[in-house]
Amino acid sequence: MNVLSGYRVLDCSIAMSGPFAAQRLGDLGADVVKVEPVTGEWQRHTSAGGAQGNKVNVSFLSLNRNKRSLAINLKSPDGKAVLLDLVKTADVFLQNYRPGVAKRLGVDYESLSVINPKLIYVSISGYGESGPYVDRPGQDLILQGMSGAMLSAGRDGEPPTPSGQYLVDAVAAYTAFEGALAALLHRERTGEGQLVQVNMLDAITTLQMQELAVFMVGGKPQERSAEPHAHVYIRAPYGAFATSDGFIIVAFPSMKRFGEVIGEPAFLDMDDETDTWSRRDDIYAKTRARLVTKTSAEWLDLFRANDIWAGPVYGYADLVADPQIEHNQTLVEYDHPTEGRVKTPGFPIRFSKTPSEVYRGAPLAGEHTEAVLKEAGYSDERIAALAAEGAIGVGEAD
Known part of the structure; x- marks a missing residue:
């Protein structure tokens, strides 16, 4: 039922x-x-x-x-x-x-x-x-x-x-x-x-409830930066960064801790709520220069160990092979009379009964x-x- x-x-x-x-x-x-x-x-x-x-x-x-x-x-x-x-x-x-x-x-x-x-x-x-x-x-x-x-x-x-x-x-x-x-x-x-x-x-x-409230109520203009920041209303560093073998995502870490982990002294005394807005391009450029020195796996291991929000940049081949996707049974398979064995995303809500x-x-x-x-x-x-x-x-x- x-x-x-x-x-x-x-x-x-x-x-x-x-x-x-x-x-x-x-x-x-x-x-x-x-x-x-x-x-x-x-x-x-x-x-x-x-x-x-x-x-x-x-x-x-x-x-x-x-x-x-x-x-x-x-x-x-x-x-x-x-x-x-x-x-x-x-x-x-x-x-x-x-x-x-x-x-x-x-x-x-x-x-x-x-x-x-x-x-x-x-x-x-x-x-x-x-x-x-x-x-x-x-x-x-x-x-x-x-x-x-x-x-x-x-x-x-x-x-x-x-x-x-x-x-x-x-x-x-x-x-x-x-x-x-x-x-x-x-x-x-x-x-x-x-x-x-x-x-x-x-x-x-x-869908853009937060963004439009920041613009209309908070009075903050939609200003893109010189570097490819991932969102105009989120502080730096926030985006996709090249590593020695791919790309990873970094999402607004504590600047002191982030600076210590990646070896960037300029970040150690930055204020998380002011400098990360006014110096977005500088922060992006310095982060980019540091992250290209190690592999994605190396950086992600370091960031997870130090409670810094980060993650991989997947293509579809990576996504469908991800163990969490498999655990969640996100993808469903069924037999179709003319198309054979079909595998597609399933229904995302789980009901107990x-x-x-x-x-x-x-x-x-x-x-x-x-x-x-x-x-x-x-x-x-x-x-x-x-x-x-x-x-x-x-x-x-x-």
């Missing part, structure tokens, strides 16, 4: 933020029905990093486990009618259409809440449902640029520093996931469904259309007729 067993989610989203949020609900046991075009969702046909699967693209595979696929042609009246039938018994409806598209399709909250007043309707957009930017594309890197976060790291005068992850998409996904859970809790208490709106711009802005599990890999397009419609009361004859007219797509059986 999973924590969301018995709940049904209709996932009408594409790309990353919506599918990732829906996958989280599926990881907790919800029956997530991915509603996609008869030809399959866009992500099935677009690779990330050039990685192709056998029948399922790696990007799609990573964001759509624990779902069933229902292939529908929403431009067909009969296809749309099928979706509206399913809405009657759904708990959550999730979409990330551009603002206005859901209304044109007749699947906006106002329309669906008439059919099912208890429905939790989660809408994800780039900038909000209205306003001057409503028609702009909600793309991750564009939103990173708007967020201000790119200028919170790196050198003054050098290009902005993007995140190494699809950060805005991921934050929006988690925000939508939390919103769906909170709305379900409210419904359990009151019986009321509701509209839950999430936008990527607000998600990445509110209702653990998450991978019970289904990413579906093939329309793989579960027949099963979902039979559960909704459709006869074999009606399903065959809908498939023949192109209102639905019928793929491989369960």
Whole structure:
């Protein structure tokens, strides 16, 4: 028994933020029905990093486990009618259409809440449902640029520093996931469904709670330094430093202790709360000169022995082989019918009584259309007729 067993989610989203949020609900046991075009969702046909699967693209595979696929042609009246039938018994409806598209399709909250007043309707957009930017594309890197976060790291005068992850998409996904859970809790208490709106711009802005408070309340400008300091609002030394065989992270140590360990006399009399701000570049340069003299392992052993915060700089090969990752069972493995043995990040929350599990890999397009419609009361004859007219797509059986 999973924590969301018995709940049904209709996932009408594409790309990353919506599918990732829906996958989280599926990881907790919800029956997530991915509603996609008869030809399959866009992500099935677009690779990330050039990685192709056998029948399922790696990007799609990573964001759509624990779902069933229902292939529908929403431009067909009969296809749309099928979706509206399913809405009657759904708990959550999730979409990330551009603002206005859901209304044109007749699947906006106002329309669906008439059919099912208890429905939790989660809408994800780039900038909000209205306003001057409503028609702009909600793309991750564009939103990173708007967020201000790119200028919170790196050198003054050098290009902005993007995140190494699809950060805005991921934050929006988690925000939508939390919103769906909170709305379900409210419904359990009151019986009321509701509209839950999430936008990527607000998600990445509110993620920077501390940074923006330092700027707006504390009055501290966002000033990058000449050296590649890792964050404009954290004192030196703070960043990635080269060693004789790689890189390590050092995070704002006591300057006296740090100076003693690395053999830098200039640090011994520095004040941790004043000099580390006014002399950031000098501290970085001196630290860089010292750390390049030993290996990463040597420095990390010394720092751990002296209670100085430091750590390795990993690539993905290092990360997936890390013993803590293995201990935590962070990565999950399962067999997929077309992609073979699959290994991906799992669900990060541990429940003592209702653990998450991978019970289904990413579906093939329309793989579960027949099963979902039979559960909704459709006869074999009606399903065959809908498939023949192109209102639905019928793929491989369960």
